Amino acid sequence: MSLSPARVFAALNAVRPPERSWPVLGKAVVVGGSVAGLLAARVLSDHAESVVILDRDDLHAPGGRPGVPQGTQLHALLPGGFLQLEQLFPGFREQALAQGAVEAPPAARRSYLDGRRKVVVPDDADSLAGSRPLLEGLIRQQVLRLPNVKTVTARATGLVVDGAVTTGVRFDVDGMSGVESGDLVVDAMGRSSRLSDWLEQAGWERPVTRRMTVHLNYATALFRRREADPDLTVVMALHTPRVASDVAGAAFFAIEDGRWMAMMAGYGDNRPGRTAEDFVRRLREQFPPEFGEVAGSELLGDVQTYRHADSRRREFAALQRFPAGLISVGDAVASFNPVYGQGMTAAALHAACLSTYLRSGPDLRVPARQFLALQKVVVDAAWSMSTSADLALPHVDGPYPRGYRLSSWVSRQIVTATVTDVPTARRFNDVVSMRAHPRSLATPGVVLGALRANLRAR
Numbered sequence: 325m326s327l328s329p330a331r332v333f334a335a336l337n338a339v340r341p342p343e344r345s346w347p348v349l350g351k352a353v354v355v356g357g358s359v360a361g362l363l364a365a366r367v368l369s370d371h372a373e374s375v376v377i378l379d380r381d382d383l384h385a386p387g388g389r390p391g392v393p394q395g396t397q398l399h400a401l402l403p404g405g406f407l408q409l410e411q412l413f414p415g416f417r418e419q420a421l422a423q424g425a426v427e428a429p430p431a432a433r434r435s436y437l438d439g440r441r442k443v444v445v446p447d448d449a450d451s452l453a454g455s456r457p458l459l460e461g462l463i464r465q466q467v468l469r470l471p472n473v474k475t476v477t478a479r480a481t482g483l484v485v486d487g488a489v490t491t492g493v494r495f496d497v498d499g500m501s502g503v504e505s506g507d508l509v510v511d512a513m514g515r516s517s518r519l520s521d522w523l524e525q526a527g528w529e530r531p532v533t534r535r536m537t538v539h540l541n542y543a544t545a546l547f548r549r550r551e552a553d554p555d556l557t558v559v560m561a562l563h564t565p566r567v568a569s570d571v572a573g574a575a576f577f578a579i580e581d582g583r584w585m586a587m588m589a590g591y592g593d594n595r596p597g598r599t600a601e602d603f604v605r606r607l608r609e610q611f612p613p614e615f616g617e618v619a620g621s622e623l624l625g626d627v628q629t630y631r632h633a634d635s636r637r638r639e640f641a642a643l644q645r646f647p648a649g650l651i652s653v654g655d656a657v658a659s660f661n662p663v664y665g666q667g668m669t670a671a672a673l674h675a676a677c678l679s680t681y682l683r684s685g686p687d688l689r690v691p692a693r694q695f696l697a698l699q700k701v702v703v704d705a706a707w708s709m710s711t712s713a714d715l716a717l718p719h720v721d722g723p724y725p726r727g728y729r730l731s732s733w734v735s736r737q738i739v740t741a742t743v744t745d746v747p748t749a750r751r752f753n754d755v756v757s758m759r760a761h762p763r764s765l766a767t768p769g770v771v772l773g774a775l776r777a778n779l780r781a782r
Protein backbone atom coordinates (compact mmCIF):
# COMPACT_ATOMS: atom_id res chain seq x y z
CA MET A 325 0.00 0.00 0.00
CA SER A 326 1.49 3.34 -0.98
CA LEU A 327 1.43 6.16 1.58
CA SER A 328 -0.18 9.52 0.94
CA PRO A 329 2.18 12.46 0.24
CA ALA A 330 1.25 13.95 3.62
CA ARG A 331 2.31 10.77 5.44
CA VAL A 332 5.54 10.48 3.44
CA PHE A 333 6.27 14.10 4.30
CA ALA A 334 5.63 13.47 8.01
CA ALA A 335 7.87 10.39 7.95
CA LEU A 336 10.69 12.34 6.27
CA ASN A 337 10.43 15.05 8.91
CA ALA A 338 10.88 12.41 11.59
CA VAL A 339 13.98 10.74 10.06
CA ARG A 340 16.87 10.46 12.54
CA PRO A 341 20.39 9.23 11.76
CA PRO A 342 20.89 5.53 12.57
CA GLU A 343 22.47 4.80 15.96
CA ARG A 344 25.40 2.96 14.39
CA SER A 345 26.90 2.95 10.90
CA TRP A 346 24.89 1.00 8.33
CA PRO A 347 27.17 0.40 5.35
CA VAL A 348 25.58 -0.21 1.97
CA LEU A 349 28.24 1.20 -0.36
CA GLY A 350 31.96 1.74 -0.70
CA LYS A 351 32.58 5.28 -1.87
CA ALA A 352 30.16 8.13 -2.51
CA VAL A 353 31.10 11.25 -4.48
CA VAL A 354 29.14 14.42 -3.75
CA VAL A 355 29.59 17.18 -6.33
CA GLY A 356 28.99 20.55 -4.66
CA GLY A 357 29.81 21.22 -1.02
CA SER A 358 27.20 23.81 -0.15
CA VAL A 359 24.24 23.15 2.15
CA ALA A 360 22.58 20.40 0.07
CA GLY A 361 25.87 18.60 -0.66
CA LEU A 362 27.00 18.81 2.96
CA LEU A 363 23.72 17.43 4.29
CA ALA A 364 23.81 14.60 1.75
CA ALA A 365 27.42 13.88 2.81
CA ARG A 366 26.32 13.77 6.46
CA VAL A 367 23.75 11.07 5.62
CA LEU A 368 26.17 9.19 3.36
CA SER A 369 28.79 9.06 6.09
CA ASP A 370 26.52 6.56 7.92
CA HIS A 371 26.17 4.32 4.87
CA ALA A 372 29.42 4.57 2.88
CA GLU A 373 32.96 3.57 3.73
CA SER A 374 34.13 6.94 2.45
CA VAL A 375 32.58 10.15 1.12
CA VAL A 376 34.35 12.64 -1.14
CA ILE A 377 32.92 16.14 -1.51
CA LEU A 378 34.14 17.81 -4.67
CA ASP A 379 33.72 21.58 -4.97
CA ARG A 380 35.28 24.21 -7.20
CA ASP A 381 35.80 26.36 -4.07
CA ASP A 382 38.21 25.51 -1.28
CA LEU A 383 35.79 24.42 1.44
CA HIS A 384 38.38 24.96 4.15
CA ALA A 385 38.67 28.68 3.42
CA PRO A 386 36.62 30.72 5.93
CA GLY A 387 33.69 33.05 5.18
CA GLY A 388 31.70 33.58 2.00
CA ARG A 389 32.84 32.14 -1.33
CA PRO A 390 32.30 32.69 -5.06
CA GLY A 391 30.55 29.34 -5.64
CA VAL A 392 27.59 30.56 -3.56
CA PRO A 393 26.89 34.07 -4.87
CA GLN A 394 23.58 34.25 -2.97
CA GLY A 395 25.59 34.00 0.27
CA THR A 396 25.58 37.78 0.80
CA GLN A 397 21.77 37.85 0.91
CA LEU A 398 19.62 37.37 4.00
CA HIS A 399 18.87 33.68 4.60
CA ALA A 400 16.11 32.53 6.94
CA LEU A 401 16.51 29.14 8.58
CA LEU A 402 12.90 27.94 8.83
CA PRO A 403 11.97 26.23 12.12
CA GLY A 404 11.53 22.99 10.13
CA GLY A 405 15.10 23.23 8.83
CA PHE A 406 16.42 24.01 12.28
CA LEU A 407 14.75 20.86 13.65
CA GLN A 408 16.31 18.83 10.83
CA LEU A 409 19.76 20.23 11.59
CA GLU A 410 19.41 19.37 15.26
CA GLN A 411 18.46 15.83 14.30
CA LEU A 412 21.45 15.46 11.98
CA PHE A 413 23.92 17.21 14.28
CA PRO A 414 23.01 16.82 17.97
CA GLY A 415 24.16 19.94 19.82
CA PHE A 416 23.82 22.14 16.71
CA ARG A 417 21.94 24.84 18.61
CA GLU A 418 24.62 25.23 21.30
CA GLN A 419 27.43 25.34 18.75
CA ALA A 420 25.56 27.85 16.63
CA LEU A 421 24.93 30.09 19.64
CA ALA A 422 28.57 29.78 20.71
CA GLN A 423 29.61 31.07 17.28
CA GLY A 424 27.28 34.04 17.37
CA ALA A 425 23.95 32.82 15.93
CA VAL A 426 20.97 34.44 17.64
CA GLU A 427 17.98 32.59 19.07
CA ALA A 428 14.63 33.29 17.46
CA PRO A 429 11.90 31.69 19.61
CA PRO A 430 8.27 32.55 18.69
CA ALA A 431 8.12 35.51 21.09
CA ALA A 432 11.19 37.07 19.42
CA ARG A 433 9.69 36.81 15.93
CA ARG A 434 7.26 39.36 14.54
CA SER A 435 5.47 39.32 11.20
CA TYR A 436 3.34 41.85 9.38
CA LEU A 437 1.01 41.21 6.48
CA ASP A 438 0.06 44.32 4.51
CA GLY A 439 0.96 46.43 7.53
CA ARG A 440 -1.17 44.40 9.99
CA ARG A 441 0.74 42.73 12.82
CA LYS A 442 0.18 38.98 12.93
CA VAL A 443 -0.64 37.01 16.08
CA VAL A 444 2.21 35.12 17.73
CA VAL A 445 1.83 31.35 17.93
CA PRO A 446 3.30 30.81 21.39
CA ASP A 447 4.01 27.09 20.98
CA ASP A 448 5.56 27.45 17.51
CA ALA A 449 8.98 25.84 16.97
CA ASP A 450 12.18 27.78 17.59
CA SER A 451 14.53 29.06 14.98
CA LEU A 452 17.96 30.64 14.75
CA ALA A 453 19.19 33.75 12.97
CA GLY A 454 22.66 34.16 11.48
CA SER A 455 24.28 35.09 8.20
CA ARG A 456 24.31 32.52 5.42
CA PRO A 457 28.13 32.06 5.67
CA LEU A 458 27.73 31.41 9.42
CA LEU A 459 24.97 28.82 8.93
CA GLU A 460 26.76 27.07 6.08
CA GLY A 461 30.06 27.23 8.00
CA LEU A 462 28.45 25.56 11.02
CA ILE A 463 27.11 22.71 8.89
CA ARG A 464 30.45 22.39 7.11
CA GLN A 465 32.40 22.14 10.38
CA GLN A 466 30.13 19.32 11.56
CA VAL A 467 30.44 17.39 8.30
CA LEU A 468 34.16 17.84 7.69
CA ARG A 469 35.00 16.52 11.14
CA LEU A 470 33.43 13.14 10.25
CA PRO A 471 36.33 10.69 9.89
CA ASN A 472 35.20 9.17 6.58
CA VAL A 473 34.50 12.47 4.76
CA LYS A 474 37.13 14.32 2.76
CA THR A 475 37.09 17.19 0.28
CA VAL A 476 38.66 17.74 -3.14
CA THR A 477 38.93 21.23 -4.63
CA ALA A 478 38.17 20.77 -8.33
CA ARG A 479 35.61 21.71 -10.98
CA ALA A 480 33.47 18.75 -12.05
CA THR A 481 33.17 18.50 -15.83
CA GLY A 482 31.19 15.36 -16.61
CA LEU A 483 29.93 11.94 -15.63
CA VAL A 484 31.56 8.58 -16.13
CA VAL A 485 28.89 6.01 -16.98
CA ASP A 486 29.73 2.36 -17.57
CA GLY A 487 26.84 0.66 -19.35
CA ALA A 488 23.82 1.76 -17.30
CA VAL A 489 25.72 2.55 -14.10
CA THR A 490 27.37 5.82 -13.06
CA THR A 491 30.88 5.06 -11.85
CA GLY A 492 32.38 8.47 -11.27
CA VAL A 493 32.83 12.13 -12.04
CA ARG A 494 35.32 13.83 -14.33
CA PHE A 495 37.01 16.89 -12.93
CA ASP A 496 39.51 19.55 -13.79
CA VAL A 497 42.10 21.21 -11.52
CA ASP A 498 44.33 23.93 -12.98
CA GLY A 499 43.95 22.51 -16.48
CA MET A 500 44.70 18.92 -15.36
CA SER A 501 41.81 16.48 -15.65
CA GLY A 502 41.03 13.46 -13.50
CA VAL A 503 38.26 11.10 -12.43
CA GLU A 504 36.83 10.57 -8.95
CA SER A 505 35.27 7.10 -8.93
CA GLY A 506 32.40 6.09 -6.67
CA ASP A 507 29.46 3.73 -6.22
CA LEU A 508 27.04 6.65 -5.88
CA VAL A 509 27.37 10.12 -7.40
CA VAL A 510 25.33 12.95 -5.87
CA ASP A 511 24.79 16.13 -7.88
CA ALA A 512 24.55 19.06 -5.46
CA MET A 513 25.75 21.73 -7.91
CA GLY A 514 22.93 24.16 -7.23
CA ARG A 515 20.39 25.68 -9.61
CA SER A 516 22.92 26.00 -12.44
CA SER A 517 23.85 22.31 -12.26
CA ARG A 518 25.12 20.93 -15.57
CA LEU A 519 23.89 17.41 -14.86
CA SER A 520 21.19 17.59 -17.55
CA ASP A 521 23.84 18.45 -20.18
CA TRP A 522 26.10 15.68 -18.94
CA LEU A 523 23.30 13.13 -19.12
CA GLU A 524 22.51 14.17 -22.67
CA GLN A 525 26.18 14.08 -23.69
CA ALA A 526 26.43 10.54 -22.30
CA GLY A 527 23.42 9.46 -24.42
CA TRP A 528 20.78 9.58 -21.67
CA GLU A 529 17.49 11.47 -21.49
CA ARG A 530 17.58 15.06 -20.36
CA PRO A 531 15.05 15.91 -17.59
CA VAL A 532 12.38 18.46 -18.48
CA THR A 533 12.98 21.75 -16.63
CA ARG A 534 9.81 23.52 -15.46
CA ARG A 535 10.11 27.21 -14.73
CA MET A 536 7.98 29.91 -13.22
CA THR A 537 9.32 33.35 -14.00
CA VAL A 538 9.32 35.57 -10.91
CA HIS A 539 11.96 38.29 -11.64
CA LEU A 540 12.68 38.95 -8.01
CA ASN A 541 15.13 41.68 -7.04
CA TYR A 542 16.79 41.34 -3.63
CA ALA A 543 18.80 43.89 -1.72
CA THR A 544 20.52 43.20 1.60
CA ALA A 545 22.36 45.59 3.94
CA LEU A 546 24.08 45.29 7.31
CA PHE A 547 23.63 47.68 10.24
CA ARG A 548 25.36 47.91 13.60
CA ARG A 549 23.17 46.55 16.41
CA ARG A 550 23.33 48.45 19.68
CA GLU A 551 21.43 45.95 21.88
CA ALA A 552 23.30 42.74 22.75
CA ASP A 553 20.01 40.90 23.44
CA PRO A 554 17.18 42.55 21.53
CA ASP A 555 13.60 41.51 22.34
CA LEU A 556 12.88 40.97 18.65
CA THR A 557 15.41 39.02 16.59
CA VAL A 558 13.46 38.20 13.40
CA VAL A 559 11.01 40.73 11.95
CA MET A 560 9.31 40.36 8.57
CA ALA A 561 6.78 42.44 6.65
CA LEU A 562 5.14 41.15 3.49
CA HIS A 563 3.03 43.13 1.06
CA THR A 564 0.52 41.19 -1.00
CA PRO A 565 -0.49 42.43 -4.47
CA ARG A 566 -3.58 43.96 -2.82
CA VAL A 567 -1.34 46.70 -1.43
CA ALA A 568 -0.10 49.23 -3.95
CA SER A 569 3.61 49.11 -3.20
CA ASP A 570 6.70 48.59 -5.32
CA VAL A 571 8.29 46.74 -2.38
CA ALA A 572 7.12 43.14 -2.01
CA GLY A 573 8.51 42.85 1.48
CA ALA A 574 11.30 43.52 3.90
CA ALA A 575 12.85 41.76 6.87
CA PHE A 576 15.60 42.21 9.40
CA PHE A 577 17.34 39.63 11.54
CA ALA A 578 19.78 39.93 14.44
CA ILE A 579 22.96 38.13 13.30
CA GLU A 580 26.43 37.39 14.64
CA ASP A 581 28.99 40.06 15.51
CA GLY A 582 26.45 42.56 16.82
CA ARG A 583 24.78 43.28 13.49
CA TRP A 584 21.36 43.52 11.95
CA MET A 585 20.94 42.08 8.48
CA ALA A 586 18.08 43.72 6.59
CA MET A 587 16.65 42.91 3.17
CA MET A 588 13.99 44.24 0.86
CA ALA A 589 12.66 42.82 -2.37
CA GLY A 590 10.63 43.88 -5.37
CA TYR A 591 9.38 42.18 -8.53
CA GLY A 592 9.88 42.93 -12.22
CA ASP A 593 11.12 46.45 -12.82
CA ASN A 594 10.86 47.32 -9.13
CA ARG A 595 14.31 47.25 -7.61
CA PRO A 596 13.86 48.82 -4.17
CA GLY A 597 16.86 49.53 -1.99
CA ARG A 598 19.60 49.46 -4.61
CA THR A 599 21.43 52.37 -3.03
CA ALA A 600 22.12 52.94 0.64
CA GLU A 601 20.02 56.09 0.63
CA ASP A 602 17.02 54.39 -1.00
CA PHE A 603 17.33 51.35 1.29
CA VAL A 604 17.34 53.41 4.48
CA ARG A 605 14.58 55.75 3.30
CA ARG A 606 12.23 52.91 2.37
CA LEU A 607 12.83 51.04 5.63
CA ARG A 608 11.85 54.24 7.47
CA GLU A 609 8.90 55.29 5.32
CA GLN A 610 7.28 52.11 4.05
CA PHE A 611 7.48 49.73 7.01
CA PRO A 612 6.45 49.57 10.68
CA PRO A 613 8.48 51.57 13.24
CA GLU A 614 10.88 48.70 14.17
CA PHE A 615 12.27 48.91 10.64
CA GLY A 616 12.88 52.63 11.08
CA GLU A 617 14.90 51.94 14.23
CA VAL A 618 17.20 49.59 12.34
CA ALA A 619 17.48 52.10 9.51
CA GLY A 620 18.61 54.67 12.06
CA SER A 621 21.65 52.55 12.99
CA GLU A 622 25.06 52.77 11.36
CA LEU A 623 25.11 51.16 7.92
CA LEU A 624 28.04 48.74 7.53
CA GLY A 625 29.41 48.43 4.01
CA ASP A 626 27.45 48.55 0.75
CA VAL A 627 24.02 47.27 -0.21
CA GLN A 628 24.34 43.88 -1.92
CA THR A 629 21.83 43.13 -4.68
CA TYR A 630 20.78 39.88 -6.34
CA ARG A 631 18.36 39.13 -9.19
CA HIS A 632 16.50 35.85 -9.17
CA ALA A 633 14.85 35.15 -12.51
CA ASP A 634 12.73 32.09 -11.89
CA SER A 635 11.72 29.17 -9.74
CA ARG A 636 12.75 26.00 -11.54
CA ARG A 637 12.53 22.25 -11.11
CA ARG A 638 14.07 19.41 -13.05
CA GLU A 639 11.81 16.41 -13.46
CA PHE A 640 14.21 13.53 -12.75
CA ALA A 641 11.43 11.32 -11.40
CA ALA A 642 9.65 11.42 -14.78
CA LEU A 643 12.64 10.11 -16.78
CA GLN A 644 12.12 6.76 -18.46
CA ARG A 645 15.85 6.14 -18.72
CA PHE A 646 18.15 7.20 -15.91
CA PRO A 647 21.51 5.66 -14.98
CA ALA A 648 22.00 3.79 -11.72
CA GLY A 649 24.30 5.18 -9.02
CA LEU A 650 23.20 8.77 -9.53
CA ILE A 651 20.96 11.23 -7.70
CA SER A 652 20.56 14.98 -7.52
CA VAL A 653 19.74 17.05 -4.41
CA GLY A 654 18.99 20.61 -3.33
CA ASP A 655 18.67 23.50 -5.76
CA ALA A 656 20.00 21.27 -8.56
CA VAL A 657 16.57 19.59 -8.48
CA ALA A 658 14.35 22.49 -7.49
CA SER A 659 15.00 26.07 -6.50
CA PHE A 660 12.24 28.41 -5.47
CA ASN A 661 11.43 32.05 -5.06
CA PRO A 662 13.78 32.80 -2.12
CA VAL A 663 11.22 35.04 -0.41
CA TYR A 664 9.75 31.89 1.17
CA GLY A 665 13.10 30.78 2.63
CA GLN A 666 12.61 27.12 1.67
CA GLY A 667 15.97 26.20 0.08
CA MET A 668 18.03 24.97 3.02
CA THR A 669 15.06 23.23 4.65
CA ALA A 670 14.17 21.50 1.36
CA ALA A 671 17.82 20.36 1.11
CA ALA A 672 17.53 18.87 4.62
CA LEU A 673 14.42 16.96 3.53
CA HIS A 674 16.25 15.68 0.43
CA ALA A 675 18.89 14.36 2.85
CA ALA A 676 16.08 12.62 4.77
CA CYS A 677 14.96 11.02 1.45
CA LEU A 678 18.52 9.78 0.94
CA SER A 679 18.65 8.36 4.45
CA THR A 680 15.35 6.51 3.94
CA TYR A 681 16.51 5.17 0.57
CA LEU A 682 19.88 3.93 1.86
CA ARG A 683 18.30 2.25 4.87
CA SER A 684 16.08 0.22 2.58
CA GLY A 685 19.22 -1.65 1.43
CA PRO A 686 18.90 -0.58 -2.22
CA ASP A 687 20.51 -2.31 -5.18
CA LEU A 688 22.79 0.47 -6.46
CA ARG A 689 23.09 -1.21 -9.86
CA VAL A 690 19.55 -0.10 -10.70
CA PRO A 691 18.26 3.50 -10.90
CA ALA A 692 17.40 5.09 -7.55
CA ARG A 693 13.66 5.19 -8.29
CA GLN A 694 12.65 4.92 -4.63
CA PHE A 695 14.77 7.97 -3.82
CA LEU A 696 13.34 9.90 -6.77
CA ALA A 697 9.77 9.10 -5.68
CA LEU A 698 10.41 10.29 -2.11
CA GLN A 699 12.14 13.43 -3.32
CA LYS A 700 9.25 14.21 -5.65
CA VAL A 701 6.95 14.43 -2.63
CA VAL A 702 9.23 17.09 -1.10
CA VAL A 703 9.66 19.00 -4.36
CA ASP A 704 5.92 18.93 -5.13
CA ALA A 705 5.14 20.28 -1.66
CA ALA A 706 7.69 23.10 -1.80
CA TRP A 707 6.79 23.92 -5.39
CA SER A 708 3.07 24.10 -4.67
CA MET A 709 3.66 26.43 -1.72
CA SER A 710 5.92 28.85 -3.51
CA THR A 711 4.27 28.86 -6.92
CA SER A 712 0.70 29.13 -5.62
CA ALA A 713 1.68 32.34 -3.85
CA ASP A 714 3.62 33.60 -6.88
CA LEU A 715 0.69 33.03 -9.24
CA ALA A 716 -1.10 35.84 -7.43
CA LEU A 717 1.60 38.32 -8.49
CA PRO A 718 0.43 40.63 -11.29
CA HIS A 719 3.50 40.05 -13.50
CA VAL A 720 3.38 36.24 -13.24
CA ASP A 721 1.30 34.71 -16.02
CA GLY A 722 1.07 31.04 -15.17
CA PRO A 723 0.97 28.22 -15.90
CA TYR A 724 -2.18 28.10 -13.76
CA PRO A 725 -3.08 24.66 -12.36
CA ARG A 726 -6.59 23.27 -12.66
CA GLY A 727 -8.96 24.73 -10.04
CA TYR A 728 -6.66 27.71 -9.51
CA ARG A 729 -9.43 30.27 -8.91
CA LEU A 730 -10.97 28.28 -6.07
CA SER A 731 -7.65 27.28 -4.53
CA SER A 732 -6.35 30.84 -4.62
CA TRP A 733 -9.55 32.10 -2.94
CA VAL A 734 -9.14 29.48 -0.19
CA SER A 735 -5.44 30.39 0.23
CA ARG A 736 -6.33 34.05 0.57
CA GLN A 737 -8.83 33.24 3.32
CA ILE A 738 -6.26 31.19 5.22
CA VAL A 739 -3.46 33.76 4.82
CA THR A 740 -5.79 36.56 5.95
CA ALA A 741 -6.83 34.54 9.01
CA THR A 742 -3.18 34.04 10.05
CA VAL A 743 -3.17 37.71 11.07
CA THR A 744 -5.75 37.26 13.83
CA ASP A 745 -6.31 33.57 14.52
CA VAL A 746 -3.77 31.46 16.43
CA PRO A 747 -5.05 27.98 15.35
CA THR A 748 -4.98 28.95 11.66
CA ALA A 749 -1.58 30.62 12.04
CA ARG A 750 -0.25 27.50 13.79
CA ARG A 751 -1.34 25.22 10.92
CA PHE A 752 -0.07 27.67 8.33
CA ASN A 753 3.33 28.09 10.02
CA ASP A 754 3.77 24.30 10.15
CA VAL A 755 3.29 24.17 6.39
CA VAL A 756 5.34 27.25 5.53
CA SER A 757 8.24 25.97 7.61
CA MET A 758 7.97 22.58 5.86
CA ARG A 759 7.08 20.59 8.98
CA ALA A 760 3.69 19.65 7.53
CA HIS A 761 2.47 18.93 4.01
CA PRO A 762 0.45 21.69 2.26
CA ARG A 763 -2.52 19.31 2.03
CA SER A 764 -2.93 19.61 5.79
CA LEU A 765 -4.35 23.09 5.08
CA ALA A 766 -6.92 21.83 2.59
CA THR A 767 -9.32 20.42 5.17
CA PRO A 768 -12.86 21.66 5.89
CA GLY A 769 -11.87 22.32 9.51
CA VAL A 770 -9.00 24.64 8.58
CA VAL A 771 -10.97 26.46 5.87
CA LEU A 772 -14.06 26.95 8.07
CA GLY A 773 -11.86 28.09 10.96
CA ALA A 774 -10.24 30.66 8.67
CA LEU A 775 -13.60 31.90 7.35
CA ARG A 776 -14.97 32.28 10.90
CA ALA A 777 -11.82 34.11 12.02
CA ASN A 778 -12.10 36.52 9.09
CA LEU A 779 -15.77 37.21 9.87
CA ARG A 780 -14.92 37.89 13.51
CA ALA A 781 -12.10 40.24 12.49
CA ARG A 782 -14.34 42.39 10.26
Ligand SMILES: Cc1cc2nc3c(=O)[nH]c(=O)nc-3n(C[C@H](O)[C@H](O)[C@H](O)COP(=O)(O)OP(=O)(O)OC[C@H]3O[C@@H](n4cnc5c(N)ncnc54)[C@H](O)[C@@H]3O)c2cc1C
Nearest residue numbers: 356358360380391394399400480514654655662665667668
Ligand atom coordinates in the same frame (compact mmCIF):
# COMPACT_ATOMS: atom_id res chain seq x y z
C1 LIG B 1 18.74 35.61 -3.00
C2 LIG B 1 18.53 34.28 -2.35
C3 LIG B 1 18.05 34.21 -1.05
C4 LIG B 1 17.83 32.98 -0.47
N1 LIG B 1 17.28 32.94 0.78
C5 LIG B 1 17.08 31.75 1.38
C6 LIG B 1 16.53 31.69 2.69
O1 LIG B 1 16.15 32.70 3.27
N2 LIG B 1 16.41 30.47 3.28
C7 LIG B 1 16.78 29.32 2.63
O2 LIG B 1 16.66 28.23 3.21
N3 LIG B 1 17.27 29.35 1.38
C8 LIG B 1 17.42 30.53 0.73
N4 LIG B 1 17.94 30.56 -0.52
C9 LIG B 1 18.24 29.27 -1.20
C10 LIG B 1 19.56 28.68 -0.68
O3 LIG B 1 20.62 29.58 -0.97
C11 LIG B 1 19.82 27.31 -1.33
O4 LIG B 1 18.64 26.58 -1.38
C12 LIG B 1 20.85 26.53 -0.53
O5 LIG B 1 22.09 27.13 -0.63
C13 LIG B 1 21.02 25.08 -1.01
O6 LIG B 1 21.54 25.12 -2.26
P1 LIG B 1 22.50 24.00 -2.84
O7 LIG B 1 23.44 23.50 -1.82
O8 LIG B 1 21.64 23.04 -3.55
O9 LIG B 1 23.28 24.84 -3.96
P2 LIG B 1 24.25 26.08 -3.82
O10 LIG B 1 24.17 26.68 -2.47
O11 LIG B 1 23.97 26.95 -4.97
O12 LIG B 1 25.70 25.44 -3.98
C14 LIG B 1 26.15 24.79 -5.13
C15 LIG B 1 27.57 24.30 -4.87
O13 LIG B 1 28.02 23.57 -5.99
C16 LIG B 1 29.34 23.98 -6.31
N5 LIG B 1 29.50 23.73 -7.75
C17 LIG B 1 28.70 24.16 -8.77
N6 LIG B 1 29.15 23.70 -9.95
C18 LIG B 1 30.25 22.94 -9.67
C19 LIG B 1 31.14 22.19 -10.48
N7 LIG B 1 31.01 22.10 -11.81
N8 LIG B 1 32.16 21.54 -9.86
C20 LIG B 1 32.32 21.61 -8.50
N9 LIG B 1 31.51 22.31 -7.71
C21 LIG B 1 30.47 22.96 -8.27
C22 LIG B 1 29.38 25.47 -5.93
O14 LIG B 1 30.70 25.92 -5.72
C23 LIG B 1 28.56 25.44 -4.63
O15 LIG B 1 29.34 25.14 -3.52
C24 LIG B 1 18.13 31.77 -1.16
C25 LIG B 1 18.63 31.85 -2.46
C26 LIG B 1 18.81 33.07 -3.05
C27 LIG B 1 19.29 33.11 -4.46
